[in-house]
Amino acid sequence: AQSVTQLGSHLSVSEGALVLLRCNYSSSVPPYLFWYVQYPNQGLQLLLKYTTGATLVKGINGFEAEFKKSETSFHLTKPSAHMSDAAEYFCAVSDKDGGATNKLIFGTGTLLAIQP
Amino acid sequence: DTEVTQTPKHLVMGMTNKKSLKCEQHMGHRAMYWYKQKAKKPPELMFVYSYEKLSINESVPSRFSPECPNSSLLNLHLHALQPEDSALYLCASSQDPPGQDLNTIYFGEGSWLTVV
Numbered sequence: 001a002q003s004v005t006q007l008g009s010h011l012s013v014s015e016g017a018l019v020l021l022r023c024n025y026s027s028s029v030p031p032y033l034f035w036y037v038q039y040p041n042q043g044l045q046l047l048l049k050y051t052t053g054a055t056l057v058k059g060i061n062g063f064e065a066e067f068k069k070s071e072t073s074f075h076l077t078k079p080s081a082h083m084s085d086a087a088e089y090f091c092a093v094s095d096k097d098g099g100a101t102n103k104l105i106f107g108t109g110t111l112l113a114i115q116p
Numbered sequence: 117d118t119e120v121t122q123t124p125k126h127l128v129m130g131m132t133n134k135k136s137l138k139c140e141q142h143m144g145h146r147a148m149y150w151y152k153q154k155a156k157k158p159p160e161l162m163f164v165y166s167y168e169k170l171s172i173n174e175s176v177p178s179r180f181s182p183e184c185p186n187s188s189l190l191n192l193h194l195h196a197l198q199p200e201d202s203a204l205y206l207c208a209s210s211q212d213p214p215g216q217d218l219n220t221i222y223f224g225e226g227s228w229l230t231v232v
């Protein structure tokens with residue numbers, strides 16, 4: 001069975017500092033990988049995704065993530081944090097078999113706080 | 117901006133009430149989902165519809181009754197709910213089969229439900 005682990009339920013960084021949110025997955029085959037962001041009192045917004053091809057994926061709002069098969073990781077980074085980045089971040093995986101019967105498995109989330 | 121629209125944004129209902137949550141998407145997606153999210157937790161899958169047919173029910177209590185009148189609409193009928201059912205209810209959609217969008221699930225802003 002697939003699973004996703006996000007290290008650290010809370011992360012606090014200073015404005016302008018590097019943001020690094022960690023995500024490791026467990027899957028017998030490389031899955032599709034996603035990062036979603038949830039701002040306070042809002043729904044989930046897709047930040048970026050990895051399906052095939054280039055392992056460094058660029059997303060919205062200056063975020064990027066790198067798929068490392070050897071480390072079964074898909075860490076999310078942003079070089080310089082902005083106050084508007086304060087939100088909950090979820091890593092998720094799904095099987096490559098696809099279709100509506102395929103489930104999106106979420107990590108437990110990391111709440112990112114930005115200090116001025 | 118999300119292309120999955122949910123109404124109402126907020127709903128307060130008594131335990132004997134009957135109410136409905138509504139969801140609409142115009143992306144041509146043929147898979148639609150209901151997720152439930154409690155505070156500080158990741159979303160939990162409730163139901164999946166594929167081509168207007170229920171394909172997954174994650175053992176959800178019968179007081180929650182989904183309906184998919186057509187490929188663009190998804191309803192969640194609520195009856196005799198309990199206070200512990202208070203949560204954010206997220207609607208989502210995706211291509212089915214995945215096509216070029218490869219398993220990407222798009223979420224609405226959610227409906228905040230409070231049961232009193």
